């Protein structure tokens with residue numbers, strides 16, 4: 250096994266002195282080029298502690314700006330229009346039409362989902378999908394009569410709704426050379442739907458794996474050769490799918506994009522479009538109220554002013570909350586997710602960047618005891634940190650009448666312990682195996698702790714094992730996506746090796762190959778998650794499972810350009826913040 254030191258990426262690595270020398274060199278690099286903040290605070294000796302800083306930029310959004318947000322889409326006029334549009338659209342989802350014209354029905358359901366309004370019609374959608382399943386998809390004899398597009402779209406929507414249609418539905422798509430049959434390649438929309446459908450694979454479904462690769466190649470080639478024709482909307486849909494498949498996209502961000510794409514479609518339904526835009530704007534008003542509440546909480550907590558070394562990411566944390574669930578009735582859930590993510594960001598920065606190993610151990614032990622008297626032993630900045638954390642969690646428990654111990658123990662203790670392990674690795678220069686790293690870092694990515702807290706606000710009906718599997722899969726997806734996006738900056742400022750570097754160290758792979766391997770792991774994890782999602786008792790367990798899945802999706806969306814768009818939001822991320830939270834839908838085209 251070849252060895253490359255993650256600190257210099259070129260020298261052969263010897264786990265002892267050579268490595269330590271390079272790490273010291275990195276320490277020198279940090280001192281020279283990164284902001285360090287000498288402080289007079291002493292822990293056990295009188296030597297000043299040299300602390301790192303991640304140099305995160307300040308928040309883009311001031312408290313005053315957030316509090317000044319107003320939304321015009323309130324009042325009787327909009328409510329009445331919205332109600333009547335919903336009635337009209339509901340009548341367009343017809344059981345009879347599903348039997349007569351299954352493809353049009355499936356396309357309509359797909360549009361409702363992508364436009365972000367399907368939550369109004371869940372009952373009706375479930376009913377037509379059930380009919381479609383029994384008429385066209387419950388036996389080989391039936392699906393053999395369907396064309397590629399009908400099979401692919403039906404497969405995707407039905408699997409998404411828990412129907413385990415077998416992959417064999419696509420067993421005859423290849424010719425004797427192994428390529429997709431020529432006449433199927435002419436059905437570009439069918440190919441696109443097959444590509445999207447293939448992401449619903451579970452483990453050991455090679456037909457779907459092959460279909461994904463073959464359709465990806467074909468679609469990519471068509472785009473490159475400009476051979477799709479004049480349908481601009483189809484061209485947009487194909488490049489959008491190749492960028493990130495639909496299944497991996499958080500629905501609200503998809504709606505922002507899809508509403509604009511839908512406008513360019515020749516067969517668009519103007520009533521449906523009006524409903525989608527109006528509904529988006531009404532919901533944006535509701536989200537703004539949640540955001541204003543959250544910003545008051547954050548302002549009162551005062552961490553943005555007290556911890557200059559840490560991320561002040563209230564609005565961005567709120568985006569994750571909307572990504573997790575955007576429906577009007579889940580405001581409390583969004584507010585709590587925002588609190589949890591904002592807290593976790595700062596605590597993560599304390600462990601990763603600012604705290605000394607001794608301080609971190611003290612903090613972990615204080616959390617374990619969950620005793621207010623524990624703060625006496627902590628340094629000043631940690632007193633504030635512990636107190637804010639302690640009060641917020643207790644208040645969340647109180648407001649939902651949950652025994653705080655359920656919210657706190659043992660999962661926050663596990664979270665702190667796992668972070669301490671990372672700090673120990675950093676201090677000793679230890680490079681874990683990929684397996685060892687992932688076991689620990691799927692805890693430090695914080696989804697287990699966030700989702701365990703969320704569990705109590707969603708009153709979901711889900712068994713312990715299913716919950717554990719779903720939490721594990723979404724944590725893994727978020728961890729791997731986060732590493733693909735943030736590890737370069739993290740290593741520069743000094744952090745433990747992340748999954749890419751652990752894999753490189755273990756196998757001698759290049760960074761490019763390691764990144765490819767990590768992407769494969771994301772795909773494998775999705776297969777496990779797909780299986781879990783299809784086997785649970787939908788929709789009673791739906792909210793929790795959707796939240797968990799969506800937070801994984803938020804990771805894939807946020808870090809898709811291999812940069813830390815969350816920690817250091819760039820123009821691309823900022824434009825999404827504006828479209829999601831501040832600008833109502835208008836004639837503006839978003840690319």
Ligand SMILES: CC(C)=CCC/C(C)=C/COP(=O)(O)OP(=O)(O)O
Nearest residue numbers: 590593597601693694695731735815
């Ligand atoms: C669900 C949450 C918490 C979302 C917020 C965004 C996020 C994944 C932060 C992790 O920060 P990081 O990149 O510093 O993580 P780590 O230090 O663990 O690599």
Ligand SMILES: [Mg+2]
Nearest residue numbers: 597598601739
């Ligand atoms: Mg971190």
